[in-house]
Amino acid sequence: MATLDRRAFFRTTGLAGLALGLAACGDGGTTASPTSGDGGGFGSIKLQLSWKKNVEFAGEYFADTNGYFKQAGFSQVELLSGGGSGTSVESGLATGRCWAGISAPTITAPAVLQGAPLKIVGATFQKNPFAIISLNDRKPIKEAGDLAGKKIGVQDSNELVWNALLKANGIDEGSVTRVPFQSDPSMLTSGQIDGYVGFVTSGPVNLRLQGHDPAYLLLADAGLPLVAETFTVTQETIDNERDKLKAFLTAEIKGWKDAVADPAKSAELAATVYGKDQNLDVKEQTEEAKMQNELIITPDSKANGLFAMTPELIEQNIASLAKAGVTITGEQLFDLSILDEVYQADPSLKLA
Structure with missing residues (x-):
């Protein structure tokens, strides 16, 4: 049975090593909700995020800032930063250190x-943010067939997703030159590679801000549909805390x-409140928020x-x-x- 690199299939910024392990969720930069207060029938819970606090979790920030968690009956929702070694939503849930988590x-x-x-x-995310990122003024890769004859940067941690993409499209791995890659986009802009495996929410945004014209091919649109930013809980929670x-x-x-209605405010909350220790750029975070809306x-x-x-979609995953x-x-x-019951009880929750 394969054990997959959590960041190798998923995450909107940056890659990291294996995240599946036996270590429980650490507090990883726990932040008590600014709007936390006394009371609330459901008490306090801990939500383990899949990565560090950036605009990826804008919905959680709005739910906290606008009091939706309190309205729902929670006295406090602690957002636990993810990312780095020794942090795993799955192991944290299994040990009871987290009540819910965002994973893949x-x-x-x-x-x-x-x-x-x-x-x-x-x-x-209805579509995983993984993509092949290239440049429109070089050799843009806009469909899987364009990979043939190209030099593609692939991190070792992304080998599984890369091989799965080739398999999904019937592409002979010998027809593509895989180049060792450490997430340095200058290899693309200097012409050392024709494209690289990265995240559509960050790679193209940063290239565009640097004055380049990026192209991208979502793996979800190239025979490898997967969701991301998934809410994961224990079976006991489903059975006993519905x-x-x-x-x-x-x-x-x-x-x-x-x-999704306000990317600019999403970026502001990420950069100046919840992720203020991450040195985030509001402009860049706003563009990332717009990109993730497409997912x-x-x-x-x-x-x-x-x-x-x-x-x-479940079958495709x-x-x-x-x-x-x-x-x-x-x-x-x-x-x-559970989600079906939520929308049956209040259809107005659906997007207008």
Whole structure:
């Protein structure tokens, strides 16, 4: 059974090493909610983020700042920074250090197969941000067939996703030159490589701010559809705290509706409040927020609501995981019934 690099399939900025491990969630820069207060029928919870506090978690910031968590009955929601070694949503949930976490199928699936009693109950990003990033004025890669004859930068940690992409498109690995890569975009701008595996929310944004004209091919549009920024909880929470989970998801939906409607405010909250110790640039974060909206807002999420996954999308994710060597069923990994109940109870939560 394959153990996947959490950042190798996922994350909107930066790559890191293996994130699946036995270490429990550390406090990793725990921040008490600015709007936290006394009371709240559901008390205080800890939400483990998938990465450091940047605009990727704008919906959580809005849910906190605008009081949606408090309205839902939580006295406090602590946002635990992710990223770095020894931080794992899955192991934190398994040990009870986190009540809920934001992760990805590519890391949760192996944990489930190893016996962790976890389920994904919603997906913020309907499309994974992984992409092949290139330049329009060089040799743009706009479809999988364009990879042939190209030099592509691939980090070692991204080998699994790279091989899965080739397999999904029937591309002979010998037809593409893989070049060792350490996330340095100057290799692209100087012509050393024709493209690299990176994140659409950050790579093209930074290239554009540097005066370049980037092109990108989302892996989700190239035969490898996967969701990301998934809400993961324990089976016990689903079984015994269903109302609490529905209240949490309701607050999250409200927060993300605000976030997608206001990228500039999303960036401001990330750079000046929640991630103020990350030295984030508001302009760059605003552009990232706009890019991630393209991963969040799809015809299906408009029709069915934020975080929802159609049976077809679930099947596509299972098939993509199989291409990466992870064999699991939809029933083992996903439970969207809670989210269905949320929208049945309040259809107004859906996007207008």
